[in-house]
Amino acid sequence: MNAHNDPTGPQSASASGGALPVSTTGFTDEPRITLRGPAELADALPYTLGFHPTDSVVLLALHGERGRFGGRLRLGIPSSPREWAPVAEQLAECLVEGCERRGARPDGVVVFLCQDPAEGESGRRVMERLRPFAQKLRTACGALDVPVYEALCLSDGRFWSYCCPDSDCCPPDGTALAPPGTSVMAAAAAYAGIHVRGSLRDMEARLRPRTARATVAEQERALDTASAALVRRILDTEARKDVRDDTIRLARRLVDRLAEHPPLADQDTSDTRDDALITHEEAAELIVGLQDRRTRDRAAEWMEGSEADHALRLWRALARRCVGVYGEHAAAPLTLAGWVSWSTADEPAARVALGLALEADPEYVFARLLHQACNEQLDPETLRECLRGERDARTKAEARRGSGTRPAGRGTGARGVRRRLRARVGRPRGTAQGAPATGPGPGTGTRADRRTGLREPCGTREGGPSGAAEADGSDRGSAR
Known part of the structure; x- marks a missing residue:
């Protein structure tokens, strides 16, 4: 049992039931934070992720x-209890293997x-309904010889412990979470300049398709028309370059248009x-x-400075x-949004965008590579160098106006990014998730048929049964 009611210091229970002291390293080298008991653990969760997780299972x-x-x-909680056992095993394995790759097997979770x-x-009621899932997670971690020191349910502004049977310490009706900004973790985060952006649901809402019926109908008709006009030209060797140039010119015009209208203070109003x-x-x-x-590779070059901010607004828009049957098409702009966020040091937003890209298309290779690289905290600067090199090479080729040939053997652009990412993270890890349904779409053939030749080939998939898991190897604090 965890020593939740022990007033002598920050203690919890080890696997053997003994006290395990806690010492915490903060977000940089300072401040050092000590978390005492489940209340401070629950309060620390959004600061470790950068947002308030909603409908999520998180393993630390x-x-x-x-x-x-x-x-x-982090992973979305599977809606079907039948998925809980395999998901629990998969999450435990993923966390342990990820820690081992970074050099240290975890001592607890x-x-x-x-x-x-x-x-x-x-x-x-939420806590009781999820209790079997918590038990399966504890069992899965224990099977890998990694004990679960604490398991908490957070719901409706309160928390419950699945590990502590002491009603004096952990009452049946739960314990209220600390008011925002009043805890030791909040003070340490403010000192370190780290902010919580609101809930995961709010962050995802900025990237999900609009649902107003009139908007969906008009946008879907426009997508039908654009698909009929462009897909065959993209697949045509002679017409492809013109389509690419036209697309980049249009994107450039829209980025410039957004730049003329600075973002508003209210995010919803600004997005509208x-x-x-x-x-x-x-x-x-x-x-x-x-x-x-x-074309997407060229668009990925808008990744720095004010240009990146305006491009990010475009990719979100x-x-x-990407409404209706065109939901899978969102993988491209979502991946670009994730790349720009990661490039500009906004890792929480990058993980959310890349996770949604994998939800839209689990086989989207560039999203999977970026997702894994971001989770393993690689430095994006080496990847930015690839894109700068591509832009410089293209500028020189255009200036010559005759050749248009890139220097032989140069691995630049997002193709070079993918090569370097593969070299750094290896082949993206696959999971048990199946491919998304590809039902009939408007026009000729299915949605998959319309995209034939546009997608990157891939034989493995990423994401758990409820979406792509987000892993983070950083040290932003500690508890036990």
Whole structure:
């Protein structure tokens, strides 16, 4: 049993039941943070991820006698209890293997189950409903000789411990979470300049397709028209270059248009205004054009400075326009949004965008490589160098106006990025998730048929049964 009610210091229970002291290293070398008990663990969770997880299972690895935070992994809670056992085993294996690749097998794990109550449901009912999942996670970690030191359920502003049977310490109705900004972790985060951006649901909402019926109908018609006009030209060797050039010119015009309208303070209002600045036809032409990976590679060059900020707004707006049967097309703009976020040091936003890209298309290689590289905290600068090199080479070729031939053997552009990513992270790890359904779409053939030749070939898939898992190997604090 965890010593939740022990007032002598920051203690919890080891696998053998003894006290395990806690010492915490903060977000950089300072400050050092000590988390005492489940209340401070629950409060620390959004600061370790950069957002408030919603409908999520989170695993945090602990290292050493003092429980230093190590790798972390987040996944959407599977809706079907039948998935809980295989998901639990997969998450435990993924966390342990990821920590071992970074050089240290975890000594323990903290589990969080975060889910808001459904209508008419209480937080306590959520906790009881998820109890079997918590037990399967504890069993899966224990089978790998990695004990779960604490398992918490966070729901409706309260938390419950699955490990502590002491009602005096952990009452049946749960314990209220600390008010935002009042904990030791909040103070340390403010000192380190780290901010929590709101909930995962809010972050995803900025990237998910709009659902207003009239908007969906108009945008889907525009996408039908653009697909009929462009897909065959993209697949035609002679016409392909013209389509690529036209797509990049359109993207450049839209980036410049957004730059003329600075973002507003309210995110929802700002996103709505950005949507209004782009017509359905412009969005459709650009979405379809970006299905060609070389066009997408060129668009990935807008990754630094103010240009990156404006491009990110465009990629988000395009992801919101991938409506109806064109949901899979969102993988391209979502991947670009994830790349720009990672390139500009916004790792939480990058993981969210790349996770949604893999949800849209689990076989999208560039998203999987970037997702894994971001999770393993590689330095994006080496990848930015590839894109700078591609841009410089193309500029010189255009200046010569005669050759247009790149220097032999140069691995630049996002093709070079993919090569370097593969060299750094290896082949993207596959999981048990199947391919998304590809039902009939408008026009001739299925959605998969329309995209033939535009997708990157791949034989493995990433993501758990409820989407792509997000792992993070950083050390931003510790607990036990």
